[in-house]
Amino acid sequence: MSERRPGVPSWVARSAQTPPPASRVTPSRSPMAPSGARTPAPPQQPAGLGMDSAAVRARMVQRLASAGIKSPAVLAAMGGVERHRFVDSALVNQAYEDTSLPIGLGQTISKPSVVARMIELLLGSEIGKSGLGRVLEIGTGCGYQAAVLARVAREVYSIERLRGLHEKARSNLRPWRLANVHLIFGDGMEGYASGAPYAGIISAAGGEATPQAWCEQLAVGGRLVAPMVVAGGKQALLVIDKSSHGFTQSILEAVNFVPLKSGIA
Numbered sequence: 001m002s003e004r005r006p007g008v009p010s011w012v013a014r015s016a017q018t019p020p021p022a023s024r025v026t027p028s029r030s031p032m033a034p035s036g037a038r039t040p041a042p043p044q045q046p047a048g049l050g051m052d053s054a055a056v057r058a059r060m061v062q063r064l065a066s067a068g069i070k071s072p073a074v075l076a077a078m079g080g081v082e083r084h085r086f087v088d089s090a091l092v093n094q095a096y097e098d099t100s101l102p103i104g105l106g107q108t109i110s111k112p113s114v115v116a117r118m119i120e121l122l123l124g125s126e127i128g129k130s131g132l133g134r135v136l137e138i139g140t141g142c143g144y145q146a147a148v149l150a151r152v153a154r155e156v157y158s159i160e161r162l163r164g165l166h167e168k169a170r171s172n173l174r175p176w177r178l179a180n181v182h183l184i185f186g187d188g189m190e191g192y193a194s195g196a197p198y199a200g201i202i203s204a205a206g207g208e209a210t211p212q213a214w215c216e217q218l219a220v221g222g223r224l225v226a227p228m229v230v231a232g233g234k235q236a237l238l239v240i241d242k243s244s245h246g247f248t249q250s251i252l253e254a255v256n257f258v259p260l261k262s263g264i265a
């Protein structure tokens with residue numbers, strides 16, 4: 001049962017439901033659902049969370065808002081996705097802390113504050129302000145950020161180079177049957193031409209340089225948000241906007257992401 005507390009905006013309480021609203025669930029056309037499968041039972045609350053996850057998530061959303069996230073769409077999306085279902089059962093109690101957590105194969109799920117910040121930046125592009133169309137995510141990992149993106153973008157293409165994680169994301173996302181999320185196993189350094197052009201491209205892995213394919217596959221008016229290695233070998237968030245005149249680039253705050261690697265494994 002979801003707890004209503006003073007100070008929690010009603011949209012948080014509304015959006016933090018299990019499972020997501022039926023309007024976002026399309027049974028047989030989902031790219032993640034086996035064809036002909038029946039609607040699965042809603043996932044069980046994992047043992048160990050020990051409290052109402054909607055209330056814990058609402059507190060996380062309040063912290064994100066206090067830390068400067070302003071977009072109601074981003075806050076609602078963060079409040080709506082159950083992060084604890086994307087981490088190992090041993091880590092469930094840390095799922096709503098602002099920390100990255102291991103997801104296997106040496107990779108991590110990004111901190112909620114970084115996920116929210118990057119998606120807010122994506123929505124700030126010229127064509128993102130009125131709602132995002134197609135988005136490409138590089139580095140599906142456990143699928144958490146793809147689930148958040150599914151709430152703010154019309155279509156999400158998410159590519160992962162490690163087969164084990166691609167499959168983990170597929171199974172994590174399966175109960176939600178998000179018809180607008182397309183999981184791809186491949187090397188995201190080449191982008192994913194079949195879904196281009198993208199209103200937004202977001203990378204969850206940090207490279208040394210921006211792959212040419214990403215710039216080519218970005219729509220005019222679209223924005224790329226990615227961690228990038230800058231002076232001194234440290235990473236910072238890079239924002240590239242594409243206009244009819246060319247590209248403009250800004251380097252923002254320091255971040256700490258797993259490396260962008262080429263090839264599949």
Ligand code: SAH
Pocket residue numbers: 103107108109110138139140141142143144145146159160161162165186187188189204205258259260261262263
């Ligand atoms: N968005 C993810 C974060 C995963 S960490 C989540 O919510 O869990 C970043 C991921 O990027 C890792 O899984 C890593 O394997 C993947 N990655 C690194 N280089 C890549 C590439 N070239 N193409 C696709 N995925 C890549």
